[in-house]
Amino acid sequence: MDNKQYKEALNLFDKQSKSPRDVIIYMGIKACIHLKEYQRIIDIEQKLSPATLNNPYIQTILIQFYMQNHDIKNAYRLFSIINNKSNHMYATMFKGLISNKMPENVLDLYEKMNIKANPATLTTLFSACSKVANDRAKNIGKESLHKMPNDYYNNNILLTSAINMLMKFNDIQSAEKLFKMIQNKDIITYGSMMKGYTENKEYDKVLDLFEQMPLKPDHIIGVLVFNASAQLLHDRAKQIGRQLLYQIPKHFHSDTVVLTSVIDMLMKFNDVTTAEHYFKMIKKKDVVAYSVLMNGYNINNEPLKCLQLLDEIKQHNLIPDEVVWIILIGACAQLSMLSKCQLILDQIPSPLFNKKYVQNSLIHMWGKAGSVENAQKIFQLVDNPDAITYSAMINSYGLNRMGLEAIELYRNMPYHLRDEVTYICVLNACSHSALLDDAYSIFNEIPQKNEQIITTMIDCLSRLYLFDEAQKLIEEYEKSNPPSSAMYMTILSGARNSRQHILSKQIYDRMKILFPNQKDSLISGSILLSNIYSSLGDHQEAENIRLNRIEQLGTKVKSGTSWTEVNGDVVEFKANDHSHPQYKQIYAQSKHISDTLIKYGYKYDPSWISCPLSKDETIESVLSSHSERLAIAYHFIQQKEPSFIQITNNLHMCGDCHRTTKLIAKIWQCEIIVRDTNCIHHFSSDGTCSCQDHF
Ligand SMILES: [Zn+2]
Ligand SMILES: [Zn+2]
Known part of the structure; x- marks a missing residue:
């Protein structure tokens, strides 16, 4: 029946004599439900004869009506007066309770049920159990599954519902057993298994099952596989994800949900160009698609592109949601340019601005951008600060070398809110401000110390050259844990700063034995080691180590990016970047700065070069085209003698x-602030850096 017919049916119903037949009443109620004429149904029910009210069809449709109308009380009233309750009635009650978000009540009713549940009732019961998922639900769900008669095992809908339930109970093994028993597996069954694996973070199993599946994937499977590949990021995952991407039928390309998951995957594969290509293919771009693209830019170290999309969202008359704002704040934190931070902050809608998680990320943003004052202002606005609020503020103090303030806040925060992150933040703050006694007393108070907490303490000790104590902590840790390369790197970094070449060599040799497969750590370790020899004047040994590294470990290193703000515009430079329209001028300026530095006695330190030199490169040309150097040179083009330069760098x-930045600050009497991943360097015109060369 269509709408018009429902109206006609209701007219007919009204014209009926005083006691219409039950089937007419049934049709009348159905028409009322469809036309949302709720009051009329209540009137009809009141006029029904006891015999009609006893008709199971009438009873069931009335229950359905009350449930749809969220009138649980009347549904229960009607259900309780029914003498012979059928499976259909139970299933109707169950469905109604689930859609009214009362799945616990399904369990109550089921326990009182005195007839054998049929497959439809069990399907609904399993769905309720998976929603409740507490011990009681687990018992009821598993017991009913266990007692199921053999012929129920032919029912795909029932078994799929049972698989969903078991997966929600994190009982993957039983779900797999059941899955194997299903003879005619369809695409929905496969989809349920993969969804269950995803919920249990078993992404490898999603891919295994996908490879075994003899059916063509549908949209749902596509999204699940792309998602799993994006989570895993290993070679096999990348291969499967890409292969599926090139095989999916063309009509998937018009599905925004599929394309959004493709973009997310490609961004996590660091394939920005292809991700952008798929984004362009989305005809109706929604806020979710934008947020995935923007988040991808942040992951790939392109915060400027992320920020630029805000205008595009607004041009398309879309309203950025809270996810988008959090991503934008994240981009600002990466950029750490005060003006951009303020620009975004001013646009955040006020109801959102009052939400705690937004305020927490704003504290983090200001802390990273070096504005403790603004971070404090937000902190004071937070109603009932939580663990994240405190950690964000403590970390802001730490990043800006305000160790004492960090400790004070840590001491004043409610004890029960302290967690691993707080410990790491406060120890880090102690470490950067060289507050050893405080670090020790906090460290000793921590009930359970994990790898990161201990590494932070080792960092604190190594910065103060207390290597014996640092090594003791490692020995203690390794008694009950596998060795951690981060701990060794931390000591090595301290040993480099104190130019202890013997200790450094010992540590690096040990790393080669302990972590033969951790290439990234070994590369960083080897760079530190060659730095030490170089700083001791043993350039031959430094060069040997460097060449060895290139030969044994390859040359894959992350390229650095720097951002700087000139006349209100944020400009981006990559190492060896030739993309800027004024690049020739910039390189000439950088060379000019280098020549001046050399006159002041500066010598290039080749131990910092991590790649083999190509034919047209020299040590000088490589080092003076590091992204920070290009950013500084750009300032000198814009202004003959800049007095203030702020740079953000994505690496160390x-x-x-x-060394060159210290000299530049001194020679040109310029204040330079460089924020890298580790800390904020404040270079003063007297030629020193606030990090006291511990970086
Ligand atoms: Zn550099
Ligand atoms: Zn520094």
């Missing part, structure tokens, strides 16, 4: 850039 500043 290399020692050569650190």
Whole structure:
């Protein structure tokens, strides 16, 4: 029946004599439900004869009506007066309770049920159990599954519902057993299994099952596989994800949900260009698609592109949701440019601005951008600060070398809110401000110390050259844990700063034995080691280590990016970047700065070079085209004698850039602030850096 017919049916119903037949009443109620004429149904029910009210069809449709109308009380009233309750009635009650978000009540009713549940009732019961998922639900669900008669095992809908339930109970094994028993597996069954694996974070199993599946994937499977590949990021996952991407039928390309998951996957594969290509294919771009693209830019170290999309969202008359704002704040934190931070902050709608998680990420943003004052202002606005609020504020103090303030806040925060992150933040703050006694007393108070907490303490000790104590902590840790390369790297970094070449060599040799497969750590370790020899004047040994590294470990290193703000615009430079329209001028300026530095006695330190030199490169040309150096040169083009330069770098500043920046600050009497992943370097015009060369 269509709408018009429902109206006609209701007219007919009204014209009926005083006691219409039950089937007419049934049709009348159905028409009322469809036309949302709720009051009329209540009137009809009141006029029904006891015999009609006893008709199971009438009873069931009335229950359905009350449930749809969220009138649980009347549904229960009607259900309780029914003498012979059928499976259909139970299933109707169950469905109604689930859609009214009362799945616990399904369990109550089921326990009182005195007839054998049929497959439809069990399907609904399993669905309720998976929603409740507490011990009681687990018992009821599993017991009913166990007692199921053999012929029920032919029912795909029932078994799929049971698989969903078992997966929600994190009982993967039983779900797999059941899955194997299903003879005619369809695409929905496969989809349920993969969804269950995803919920249990068993992404490898999603891919295994996908490879075994003899059916063509549908949209749902596509999204699940792309998602699993994006989570795993290993070679096999990348291969499967890409292969599916090139095989999916063309009509998938018009599905926004599929394309959004493709973009997310490609961004996590660091394939920005292809991700952008798929984004362009989305005809009706929604806020979710934008947020995935923007998040992808943040992951791939392109916060400027992320920020630029805000205008595009607004041009398309879309309203950015809270996810988008959090991503934008994240982009600002990456960029750490005060003006951009303020620009985004001013646009956040006020109801959102008052939400705690937004305020928490704003504290983090200001802390990273070096504005403790603004971070404090937000902190004071937070109603009932939580663990994240405190950690964000403590970390802001730490990043800006305000160790004492960090400790004070840590001491004043409610004890029960302290967690691993707080411990790491406060220890890090102690470490950067060289507050050893405080670090020790906090460290000793921590009930359970994990790898990261201990590494932070080792960092604190190594910065103060207390290597014996640092090594004791490692020994203690390794008694009950596998060795951690992060701990060794931390000591090595301290040993480099104190130019202890014997200790450094010992540690690096040990790393080669302990972590033969951790190439990234070994590369960083080897760079530190060659730095030490170089700083001791043993350039031959430094060069040997460097060449060895290139030969044994390859040359894959992350390229650095720097951002700087000139006349209100944020400009981005990558290492060896030739993309800027003024690049020739910039390189000439960088060379000019280098020549001046050399006149002041500066020598390039080749130990910081991590790749083999190509034919047209020299040590000088490579080091002076590091992204920070290009950013500084750009300032000198814009202004003859800049007095203030702010730069954000996505990696650790290399020692050569650190040394040249100190000199530049001194020679040109310029204040330079460089924020790298580790800390904020404040270079003063007296030629020193606030990190006291611990970086
Ligand atoms: Zn550098
Ligand atoms: Zn520094």
